[in-house]
Amino acid sequence: MNVGYILQRLLLALVVILGVTFVVFMIVHIVPGDPARVILGAYASNAAVAEIHQRLGLDAPFLQQYFTWLGNALQGNLGSSLITSQPVGPQLIQRLGPTLELTIASLLVGIVIAFPVGILSAVKPGSALDIIASFISQIGVSIPSFWMGILLILFFSLTLGWLPPSGYTPMSQDLGSWLAHLVLPAVTSGIVSASILTRFIRSAMLNVLGMNYIQTARSKGLTERSVTIRHGLRNALISIVTIIGLQVTALMSGVVIVEIVFAWPGLGRLALDAVLDRDYPLLQGAVLTVAVVVTLVNLVVDFLYFFLDPRIEYA
């Protein structure tokens, strides 16, 4: 394995994370006017404004503020909530778990639907299944996920009473209840990824199935199943994994929305609550955490790609 490539990729991830910290830092600084006034409202006393200035370090020169903030952030100190005065760090850790659970569950829902549907659509393009699947996937990418979430709640929770409408139970506390609460949010954001993935898997499979070695495999007398899976899918998998990796950012975006609709106590919900409370340190922490997670996932996907296809040489 190419050590140079790994180092280069790690360096790039580091640069991106550094840039991410700068953008997150800027959230407070592009506030029009005095951030302290925005946070406290128009009738705040000068003493209160001064206190916010002091807590957010707003009086120091700009770059010095950034480096102080970055230095603290690197030590895990992201300040404290302006509302509750609790340190931000522990809250982020507490919220990261539910976000990751929901993201992974959604991806699983997407994969479980997209692989069989995508492969079968590619094996028989133009078949009834292919047409129905492509129609449904068009709806899947066009439907607002918050709306779909509400419709699912209306039907499965309020009408049928099968599943809880919203909320969360920690896995360690009650596995059954955790799963029951997970189903609807995971399906909601999973359907969106399933729609996107199905289209990619279908076209990746179509590409591969048109190759000469597929003809060869068939003419050797292999079963259709073996041709499709061992010769087709295996080769299509490389581009599919890349797409799944690229999906992670989009998926996290969907998860943010779904968390808010289902009152799922993750980072997305935290970020929105922080915005509505004008709690900037909390918002900064939530946004920073998600962006770092996304960057790390992309890094892992890149390495995975490398392992999956040893033919690829990276300079």
Add this chain to the structure above:
Amino acid sequence: MSDATVSPAPVRLTKARQAARSRGLWSDAFRRLTRHKLAMFGLVIILITAIFAAIGPNIVAYTPDKMDMKTRFAPPSAAHLFGTDDFGRDTFTRIVYGARVSLEVGVISVGIAATIGTFLGLLAGYSRRLVDEVIMRSMDVLYAFPAVLLAIAILAALGKGVGNAMIAIGVVYIPIFARITRGEVLSIRNEEYITAARSIGAGDIRILFRHILPNILAPIIVETSLSLAFAILAEASLSFFGLGTQPPDASWGRMLSEGRNYFRQSPWMGIFPGVAIMLVVMGFNFLGDGLRDALDPRLNR
């Protein structure tokens, strides 16, 4: 998508036949687009929405914020085509006004993203090393944030409201345009006609905007249509969260969040705005797919 269709191998035409058949890249593409059923279906949805957005306010019987407590929660009828909401406001009227918001936000935010993104992509692809590095790494940084979360963060800084939502959504989609443009510029930068233009003394600006940009427009146009779909969804989400369009203005996302608690007893409050969003987004997706097929036959193979 018609991945299955195999484009015919290029046939060498005699000069005379070529002159007779060739109608230029754009008219060929246009012809292919008009034959693309889904794209035309998408275009019809978009045109109907645009017409409603433009002249709708003159044809609806009510004003969007006219409350009438006597007709709260009225089901769809001749007087109220799509029923009324919890304040007795006419749902159809609000949907028509919402169409305006959706299209405006979509067009302006994608306009911002496409203009800035394309410009940065041109610059990055054309200049070498440092400028390219700085621009593209900045794009990587923006791209590391999930779209909706970045938009929420920008709105936190700029303040709520539909105008700021346009800016936020615009910023979020800059990297996509920059990446696509840069890739295209790299692929044609060393073509002979670029070298030729340079050798007859064309300056960088002229080469970028007269020779490179027109030749890479196709993927940018496709991305514009697909981004409009995303932008309309994003505006609906932000308004649903209370960060975009502010009351009493009507926007589809807002209508869904306002009606959320009444969906069971008055389903029309929840169904019509949702269907409106879905149809328009679908329209832009269909048109985008059709444009891709029409403008870039290579991608179909």
